[in-house]
Amino acid sequence: VFGKNPTEMPVRHDDGQQLDVVDIFPTLQGEGPLSGSPATFVRLAGCHLACYFCDTDFLTNRKRLSCEFIAEFVMTRSNLLVVLTGGEPMRQNIVPLCRVLTKHGFHVQIETSGSFWPDALSDRSDLEDLISLKGQVSIVVSPKTSHVHPKIQEHAGAWKYIVTAEGSHDSQGLPLSSTQDPTRRCTLARPHVMSNAAIFLQPCDHQSTLDSETARRRAVGLCQEHGFRLSLQLHKILGLP
Numbered sequence: 001v002f003g004k005n006p007t008e009m010p011v012r013h014d015d016g017q018q019l020d021v022v023d024i025f026p027t028l029q030g031e032g033p034l035s036g037s038p039a040t041f042v043r044l045a046g047c048h049l050a051c052y053f054c055d056t057d058f059l060t061n062r063k064r065l066s067c068e069f070i071a072e073f074v075m076t077r078s079n080l081l082v083v084l085t086g087g088e089p090m091r092q093n094i095v096p097l098c099r100v101l102t103k104h105g106f107h108v109q110i111e112t113s114g115s116f117w118p119d120a121l122s123d124r125s126d127l128e129d130l131i132s133l134k135g136q137v138s139i140v141v142s143p144k145t146s147h148v149h150p151k152i153q154e155h156a157g158a159w160k161y162i163v164t165a166e167g168s169h170d171s172q173g174l175p176l177s178s179t180q181d182p183t184r185r186c187t188l189a190r191p192h193v194m195s196n197a198a199i200f201l202q203p204c205d206h207q208s209t210l211d212s213e214t215a216r217r218r219a220v221g222l223c224q225e226h227g228f229r230l231s232l233q234l235h236k237i238l239g240l241p
């Protein structure tokens with residue numbers, strides 16, 4: 001979509017029994033702390049942001065599916081990991097789906113830009129329980145703006161920053177480029193100083209081989225210099241969805 005997608009705001013006060021989904025598919029998780037794990041991906045529709053490098057299709061084949069339908073599909077696979085991604089998965093109330101999936105023994109990993117947290121009180125505490133007490137849900141936040149919701153700050157298990165070919169970084173080695181406009185600088189939200197969450201740097205998949213190679217070299221250099229972990233998009237290397 002490369003920044004051309006119509007942006008969509010969060011769905012408020014929804015019971016989450018039905019969700020707008022683009023695709024459900026089995027693959028390997030190619031990014032972040034669970035990279036290499038067999039997983040079923042649930043790609044949710046829509047995003048409130050329009051990153052200029054976004055290569056994810058979260059618009060076409062959109063359909064409204066019930067939590068039960070999604071859970072039944074997931075159960076036809078043997079993958080114990082379910083990745084809720086997007087678009088922005090936290091734009092919709094995904095708590096009932098997390099509840100159903102974890103009840104059936106799945107681990108749910110949420111990939112989010114970190115802007116939102118469920119607004120219904122009961123759902124909010126449910127999600128915190130699933131993350132903190134039971135460890136059945138984990139969050140990987142990839143900040144795309146200077147703001148990350150305080151609850152995401154508190155519960156993120158890992159942070160993932162996209163390193164571009166042309167971008168700049170601060171003295172800590174983290175990106176300083178706006179994800180919405182490549183000509184602007186922006187300090188993307190950082191983990192709290194007390195956070196123990198792992199930080200990953202992921203080279204941007206530019207549309208040009210040269211730029212992608214430059215981004216890879218920058219990311220590797222920053223990881224070596226600052227002790228971050230490298231996240232490669234393994235699924236792309238392997239030709240998986």
Ligand code: SF4
Nearest residue numbers: 047049050051054087
């Ligand atoms: S936040 Fe993610 S899904 Fe949304 S536009 Fe940016 S890269 Fe694409």
